[in-house]
Amino acid sequence: MRGEVVVIGGGTAGMEAAGQLAKTGFKVTLLEKEEVAGGHLNNWYHLFPDRRNGDEVIKYLNEHIDNDNITIFKGNKIDSYRRVNEKFIIKTNTGIEITADAIIVATGFDLFKSERKEEYGYGIYDDVITSADLEMKFRSGDLKMNNGEIPGRIGFVHCVGSRDEKVGNFYCSKLCCVTAVKQAIEIRERLPDSKVFCFYMDMRMGGALYEELYMEAQEKYGVNFIRGKVSEVGESFTNTLIVKVEDTLAGRPLKIELDMLVLMAGMEISEGSIDAGEVMGLETGVNRFFKSRDNHYGSNISNIDGVFYAGTCTAPMNITETISHARAAVSDVMNYLNNLDN
Amino acid sequence: MDGLYDILLNDIRFEEGLKACMNCGVCTAICPAAEFYDYDPRKIVDTVQKKDDEEIIALLKSETIWYCGECMSCKTRCPRGNTPGFIIMALRTLSQKLGYFTESEKGRQQLAIKRTVGENIFKYGYCAATYAVNPKMHPEQGPIWEYILENSDDVFERLGGQINGIGTGPLRKIPQEALDELKKIFEVTGGTEFFDLIEKHSKIKASEMGLQFNDEGTDNDYFVEVYTANNGHHNINDPKMTEDES
Amino acid sequence: MNHEGKKRIWSDYQKEIADDHFFYVRSCIRQSFFPGSEQFFLNFMRNILGKDVYENPAHTTCTGIGYHSDIVPSATIMTVIARHFALMKESGYKNIAISCVTSFGLYTEILETWKHFPEELEKTREYLYKATGREFDIPENVAHTSDIIYKFRDEIADKAKILLVNKKTGEPLKIVEHIGCHYAKMFPKSGVGGAEFPNVLSGMAEAWGGIVVDYPERRHCCGFGFRQYLVQANRGYSVSNTAKKFLSMEPYKPDMVLTNCPGCTMFMDKWQYTIHEMEGKSFGENGESIPVLTYEELAGLVLGYNPWDLGLQYHMVQSEPLLKKLGIAFEKSDKYKTKDGRQMSIPKNLINA
Numbered sequence: 003m004r005g006e007v008v009v010i011g012g013g014t015a016g017m018e019a020a021g022q023l024a025k026t027g028f029k030v031t032l033l034e035k036e037e038v039a040g041g042h043l044n045n046w047y048h049l050f051p052d053r054r055n056g057d058e059v060i061k062y063l064n065e066h067i068d069n070d071n072i073t074i075f076k077g078n079k080i081d082s083y084r085r086v087n088e089k090f091i092i093k094t095n096t097g098i099e100i101t102a103d104a105i106i107v108a109t110g111f112d113l114f115k116s117e118r119k120e121e122y123g124y125g126i127y128d129d130v131i132t133s134a135d136l137e138m139k140f141r142s143g144d145l146k147m148n149n150g151e152i153p154g155r156i157g158f159v160h161c162v163g164s165r166d167e168k169v170g171n172f173y174c175s176k177l178c179c180v181t182a183v184k185q186a187i188e189i190r191e192r193l194p195d196s197k198v199f200c201f202y203m204d205m206r207m208g209g210a211l212y213e214e215l216y217m218e219a220q221e222k223y224g225v226n227f228i229r230g231k232v233s234e235v236g237e238s239f240t241n242t243l244i245v246k247v248e249d250t251l252a253g254r255p256l257k258i259e260l261d262m263l264v265l266m267a268g269m270e271i272s273e274g275s276i277d278a279g280e281v282m283g284l285e286t287g288v289n290r291f292f293k294s295r296d297n298h299y300g301s302n303i304s305n306i307d308g309v310f311y312a313g314t315c316t317a318p319m320n321i322t323e324t325i326s327h328a329r330a331a332v333s334d335v336m337n338y339l340n341n342l343d344n
Numbered sequence: 345m346d347g348l349y350d351i352l353l354n355d356i357r358f359e360e361g362l363k364a365c366m367n368c369g370v371c372t373a374i375c376p377a378a379e380f381y382d383y384d385p386r387k388i389v390d391t392v393q394k395k396d397d398e399e400i401i402a403l404l405k406s407e408t409i410w411y412c413g414e415c416m417s418c419k420t421r422c423p424r425g426n427t428p429g430f431i432i433m434a435l436r437t438l439s440q441k442l443g444y445f446t447e448s449e450k451g452r453q454q455l456a457i458k459r460t461v462g463e464n465i466f467k468y469g470y471c472a473a474t475y476a477v478n479p480k481m482h483p484e485q486g487p488i489w490e491y492i493l494e495n496s497d498d499v500f501e502r503l504g505g506q507i508n509g510i511g512t513g514p515l516r517k518i519p520q521e522a523l524d525e526l527k528k529i530f531e532v533t534g535g536t537e538f539f540d541l542i543e544k545h546s547k548i549k550a551s552e553m554g555l556q557f558n559d560e561g562t563d564n565d566y567f568v569e570v571y572t573a574n575n576g577h578h579n580i581n582d583p584k585m586t587e588d589e590s
Numbered sequence: 591m592n593h594e595g596k597k598r599i600w601s602d603y604q605k606e607i608a609d610d611h612f613f614y615v616r617s618c619i620r621q622s623f624f625p626g627s628e629q630f631f632l633n634f635m636r637n638i639l640g641k642d643v644y645e646n647p648a649h650t651t652c653t654g655i656g657y658h659s660d661i662v663p664s665a666t667i668m669t670v671i672a673r674h675f676a677l678m679k680e681s682g683y684k685n686i687a688i689s690c691v692t693s694f695g696l697y698t699e700i701l702e703t704w705k706h707f708p709e710e711l712e713k714t715r716e717y718l719y720k721a722t723g724r725e726f727d728i729p730e731n732v733a734h735t736s737d738i739i740y741k742f743r744d745e746i747a748d749k750a751k752i753l754l755v756n757k758k759t760g761e762p763l764k765i766v767e768h769i770g771c772h773y774a775k776m777f778p779k780s781g782v783g784g785a786e787f788p789n790v791l792s793g794m795a796e797a798w799g800g801i802v803v804d805y806p807e808r809r810h811c812c813g814f815g816f817r818q819y820l821v822q823a824n825r826g827y828s829v830s831n832t833a834k835k836f837l838s839m840e841p842y843k844p845d846m847v848l849t850n851c852p853g854c855t856m857f858m859d860k861w862q863y864t865i866h867e868m869e870g871k872s873f874g875e876n877g878e879s880i881p882v883l884t885y886e887e888l889a890g891l892v893l894g895y896n897p898w899d900l901g902l903q904y905h906m907v908q909s910e911p912l913l914k915k916l917g918i919a920f921e922k923s924d925k926y927k928t929k930d931g932r933q934m935s936i937p938k939n940l941i942n943a
Contacts, residue, residue, distance in 0.1 A: 117595065120786035121421070126595035165366075166423040203368045233373035233421055236806035237591060239841040244806045248369030248378075248386065255378045356707055357664060376811045376831045377818075413815025413827065414658045415771040416695075420778065420785045436660040453821040457659045461820060465662075471655035474622045481822065484829070486863040486906040491937035498928040503901045504629030512645040514616065514625035522648040525673065528721040535666035542661065574823040 005103040005339045008033065008092055010080055010278055013041020014063065014321055015313025016108035018328035021066030023106075023335065030072045031100050035079040035274055039067070041110055047140035049321060050184040051211035059321060079274060083282045088342060090308065103342070104308045104335045107284065107292070108328065109275035111314040113267040114163025114171065121234045122159065122265055129153070129243060129262040130235060132162075133181055136264050140185075145192060149241070153196065153261035156189055157245060158182040159232045160202040164268030173289045175268035176318040179206040182266050183219045190223040199226045199258070201247050209320060230256070235263060269318040282309065292316050302331040310334050348404075349395040352434050361430030365389045371418035371428050381411040382580040385418055385428035392431060404439040407578060410450030440542055446549035449573055455546040456571040458539055459562055466527060469518030474507065481562070481571070546570075591804060596787045603784040607741045608685035608731035613678045614645045617690030618655065619852035620884075626901025627886035628689055631735050634889065638749070639742060643687065646677045654692040658816040668700050668710065669717045675726035676718060684730040687738055691851035694734040695772025698780045701728065732780075734773060736850035736885050740782055740790045743797040751894030753799030756845065757917035763800040766844040766880075767791035768835070768858060770851025771811050785809075791848050794885055798892050807838035813861075814853035832861040836873040836880070843875055846912050847882040858882040863906040863941050872941075874911070879941045881909040891918060898925050908942040 005028050009020045012034025020032045038044065040063065046056040067074065078094040085091070090102045116124040116132050124130050128148035131139075139145050147153050160182055164175040179202065186198045200219075205227070207213040219225040230247040238244050243260045271291045279286060285305040287293035292315050295303035301317075302310050312331035313324045352358045371385045372378045378385065388408065391399050403409055412432040419427040436445075445451035461471050468476065479490045492499050500507050505514035530536045543559070550557035550566035558564040562571070612635070620628050635641040653670050656662035678686060688694040704711035718724050739746070754763040769788045774781025783789030786809070792802040813831025818824040835858075839847075849855040859882040865871055866879065874880045882905065883891075890900040897918065902909045903925045913920050926934040 117598065120599050120784065123595075125598070126592050126787075128591065161423075167425040168421070168423060203366065229369075230373065231368035231370045231423065233370040234809070236808070237804065238806055246373045248372040248384075250367055250369040250372075250386065253384055253387065255372050255375065355664070356703060356710060360703070360706070374810075376813060376815070377827065379834075380827055380830050410817070411827075413811060413813065413818045413831075415811035415815070416775045417771060417809070417811060420775045433658075433660060437663065440660070450824070453817065453823065454659075454661060456821050457656075457817060458661045461656050461659060462661050465651060465653055465656060469650040470621070471618045471651045471653060472622055473618065477622065484825065484864045485860055487939045488904060488906050488937055491935075492904055495934055498932075498934055499904060500625055502899065502927075502929045503626035503904075504633070504899075505625050510647075512647050514621040514628055516647060518650055519648055522650055525722045525724075526650050526670065529669045529673065529717070530666055532721040533665040533669050533717050534663055538663050538666075539661065570821075570823075572822050574826075 004028070006031070006101060007104045007106060007335060008090070008100055008102040009106045009108055011041070011108035011110055011274070011313075011315070012036075012039035012074065012076070013108065013110045013313065014043055014059075014324045015110065015328040015331075016041075016106070017063040017067050018325045019106045019108055019312045019331050020072050021063070021069065022329055022332040024067070024069040024071035026332070026336065028071065031102070032067065032072055032074045033078045033080065033094060034074065034076050037076050039064070039074065039076065043321070045134060045137055045141075047137045048184070048188065050180045051209065051215050053184065080278050080281050088308070104310065104338055106310045106312050106331050106335065107275070107278060107282075107304065107315060108312040108331075109278050109315045110272050111269040111318070112272040114169070114270050116162055116265045116267050118169055119162055119265070122162065122232065122263070123235045123237070124265060127235060127237045127243060128241065130265065131262065132265045132267045133178070133185060134267065136185055140188060145189070147262055152193060155197045155199070155260045156262045156264065157199045157201060157232075157243075157258070157260045158186055158264045158266060160200065160266050161231060162265040162267050163270070165203065171268060171270065171289065173318075174206060176206065176208070177320050178266035178268060179204075180209060180212045180215060182264075183207075183212075183216050183225070185264065186225040187215070187219050187223050190225060197226070198223075199228055199260070201228050201230055201232045201245070203229070203231050228256070269314060271315060275315045282306065284309070302327065302334045308338060310338075347395070348397045348400045348438070349392070352392070352400075352438060355434040355437060357430040358434035361427040361434065362389065362393060363425050365393055365426055366424055368423060370421040370423065374417050374421065376415060376417070377411045377413055381578050383408060383411040385412070385432070389426060389428050389431055392435070401444070403435060404442065404444040405447040405451075407448045407450045409435045409439065410448065410453070411578070440538070440545075443541070443545040443548075446545050449575055450578070452546065452549060452570040454542050456567060458542045459560070459567060462539055463560070466523070466530075469523050469526060470515070473515055599787050600783040600789040603779060603782060603789075605737065605780065605782050606731060607733045607737045609741065610641050610685075611683060612641070612643045612685050612687035612733075612738070613681065613683035614643050614687045615649050615652070615674060615689060615693065616645070617693060617852045618651050619856060620689055623856050624852065624884055624887075624901060626899065626904075627884040630886040630890045630895070630900060631689070631739070634886075634893075635738070638893075639745065644681060644683060646681055649674055649677055652690070652693045652696055654690065654696045655816060655820075657696065658692065659820055660817070665713065665717065667696065668703075668714045669721065671697060671700055672714045672718045672726050673722060673724060675729060676722070676724035678729060679725070679727050686729045686732050687735050688733070689735050689852075691734060691770030692772045692853070694732070695776055697732050698777050701732065702777060704728075734790075734850070736790050737782060739885050739889055740793050743794045746889050746892055747797045750798060750892045752892060752916055752918060754795065754892070754916065755799050756915045758915065763845045763915065764803050764843065765795045765800045766803045766805070766808075766839050766842075766847045767795060768808075768812065768847055768849045768851075768854055770849070770854050773850065791850055791885060794888070795848060798888070803839060803842045803844045805839045805842055807835045810835055810838075812851075812854040812857045814857055819853075819857070828857065829861050829864055832857050833865055836862065836865075840873045844880060845915055847880055848885060848888055849882060850885055855882055855884050859905045859907050866941060878911055879907040881905070881907050881912045881942070883909070891916065896920070896924070898927075906941055908940050911942055
């Protein structure tokens with residue numbers, strides 16, 4: 003079986019899908035809108051659950067797409083799309099025209115813009131940062147506050163932009179709890195004198211080795227877990243952060259003073275996905291992620307025959323799941339092209 | 345009796361105010377009442393959503409539902425779109441309809457509000473007006489308040505109005521036809537009936553408590569009792585009453 | 591703190607505010623405690639801006655205080671408010687200008703309720719017709735009077751006789767702005783700047799040369815609490831919440847507090863007196879208390895009005911320290927004089943006096 007496949011999106015899912023397709027013998031064109039492939043993985047430091055170096059996964063993916071069957075166009079996104087019989091004709095924003103027999107959409111997610119949660123003061127109070135900002139701080143090794151001092155008391159706010167009617171995202175982003183636990187441990191390792199608090203509604207540790215990481219955070223690293231969603235953040239006269247939350251297990255409102263606050267920003271469908279979706283006519287579901295043909299056995303299949311999904315443009319998922327999802331997309335592509343041949 | 349939860353659902357504030365609570369606590373975190381009273385809006389919502397009549401009746405008879413200040417800070421934050429403040433309002437209305445409000449010290453105060461704000465609405469067409477704010481009942485208004493009352497015509501004239509003036513202006517005399525329309529609105533919508541219920545249940549309670557009760561006005565024993573009584577146990581940090589004290 | 595972050599949020603909540611032909615409804619508390627403020631608003635809009643602001647003498651209380659102390663049922667307040675809409679229709683007005691913040695919150699809440707529950711709107715139409723024979727339309731624009739002053743803040747700045755600058759230090763005046771809870775907490779889109787960083791008062795303060803003080807309890811309720819104040823036994827709640835706010839703002843040494851809600855102005859003023867009586871504590875500098883002004887009073891000062899024509903002398907906390915900072919000339923002898931110049935008695939035991 004031969005064929006040409008376009009993969010839109012050069013993050014984890016796109017690179018994995020492209021690599022698998024190329025190994026199987028398909029010709030692949032990989033479109034990536036940034037100048038560098040790898041997506042969000044480029045900004046992560048160590049990955050849960052085993053805290054291995056994210057660069058190792060990037061290395062694996064880069065080697066995977068180092069294949070003569072793959073042509074990558076960086077700085078390119080889909081601009082127009084039409085179907086002629088069973089062929090797809092795509093044009094990119096720089097004018098490149100590509101013909102394909104099938105398409106995999108792997109346009110990924112964006113993090114929730116934490117400024118929208120106004121009461122948390124992101125972009126207003128100096129030492130309120132997001133989990134993504136903290137990963138960059140881990141990469142650079144500089145964990146200092148805005149005023150150059152080392153933070154003594156650090157808090158993690160779970161569910162920022164998720165499970166929240168007020169910002170229009172009813173769903174759970176799945177990965178933020180384990181990310182918070184991981185980052186809490188990493189802070190405790192680097193700042194042994196620090197006190198770390200996680201403010202959670204639920205501890206969603208639904209992945210292999212996640213619960214164990216949570217236990218380790220408590221037992222080995224002394225991370226404090228307070229069951230309550232942070233209601234409001236303010237800045238004191240001495241520039242510390244004043245956090246208001248209810249300790250629901252104690253049944254009392256709590257006002258706690260911290261040096262730094264990390265917002266666990268949730269996952270939303272990316273703007274790139276929305277753009278591509280509009281160009282191609284892809285359906286989205288109630289939570290604005292792309293809608294799969296079937297929730298159980300068709301999660302890679304879109305509303306358009308021959309167009310398939312891989313990765314977080316369909317739902318929040320971790321890297322392991324993303325890579326599996328991408329491989330499943332390749333399997334669906336092969337079935338589709340096989341049926342066309344017959 | 346019809347399930348209390350179903351009766352509550354007839355109140356649109358309840359229908360609007362309760363979807364389902366996941367006990368996150370953002371409401372309690374910024375609730376002014378939760379800081380000073382033994383009060384937790386999250387717990388109240390969680391109790392009500394259980395739909396257990398016994399627990400709801402207990403709430404309707406309790407001090408707890410009277411602690412809320414209806415600031416609605418809870419509405420701004422709830423991630424499930426609930427409004428504990430609206431639920432409280434529905435509970436307070438039901439408590440008064442069923443006569444349970446007289447079981448609690450705070451609930452009994454409803455008579456005081458009806459006799460002041462409520463009567464003002466009918467008499468003057470205002471909820472509050474200078475001539476209706478008695479400095480003896482409001483020492484916190486300070487010496488300037490008595491002064492303003494003693495000199496109100498001059499004060500108002502300088503500031504551009506005339507108390508009880510005809511036509512427009514601050515504290516103008518509201519025309520009788522308007523007051524009549526207001527009264528009719530109360531009759532037609534059940535407002536008058538509600539006021540009467542507050543009176544009826546309060547009268548019964550006054551008799552039970554052995555307190556003198558007039559059918560109107562603020563200078564009777566029951567009124568003074570409900571207006572001023574505070575047993576000092578509304579804050580979680582207050583020591584419990586001993587056997588001797590109770 | 592990054593001010594640009596707040597500016598971005600304000601721009602997300604741009605509210606439609608009508609610019610003329612208002613039907614004005616008064617506030618029970620402001621009529622009693624701050625009549626000068628309401629009169630300034632009317633005077634400014636009509637005589638300085640040449641706007642049409644109509645006050646129908648047949649309008650009454652909206653009964654909001656009764657509703658929020660749970661003696662007035664929902665159906666009743668909806669019908670009372672519908673009656674005001676009927677008066678608007680009768681007088682040919684489509685824009686309403688509301689003086690009280692609780693009232694504004696109620697008008698907004700009821701209009702939203704009628705959208706979600708059209709059967710309630712129908713019921714209200716029936717009740718109003720049955721009680722009064724009146725019919726009503728939904729207004730096109732609902733604004734709080736502070737929204738309107740906000741809208742015309744630049745016009746006020748253009749005509750300013752003084753700016754909000756501390757004449758002694760040359761620094762902008764440090765202003766604590768306090769927004770009534772019912773202004774935007776229920777429906778953030780109905781407030782200029784939303785619920786978290788409302789801009790209606792900070793916009794005014796900054797347009798007139800001052801700066802706004804952000805402090806941890808900025809959004810906290812003043813503690814009116816309706817029944818928590820109306821009944822004497824409950825007033826501990828009310829004073830405690832105000833004390834909390836003042837304790838929080840104290841280190842920032844604000845020069846004044848600016849509010850847009852009748853209850854808030856009254857409480858932030860009066861409770862400073864009460865706390866001083868109870869505990870000997872003042873929150874201002876040098877043992878003084880912090881003057882609390884309505885936005886109309888502040889606008890009036892900026893436009894060069896005589897402070898005693900605005901009614902500042904009838905607060906508990908006297909404003910002289912503020913007037914001196916602003917370099918506003920005032921006549922001490924004129925303070926307690928009648929309109930036609932007769933001397934009244936001088937009240938004793940005021941704060942900052």
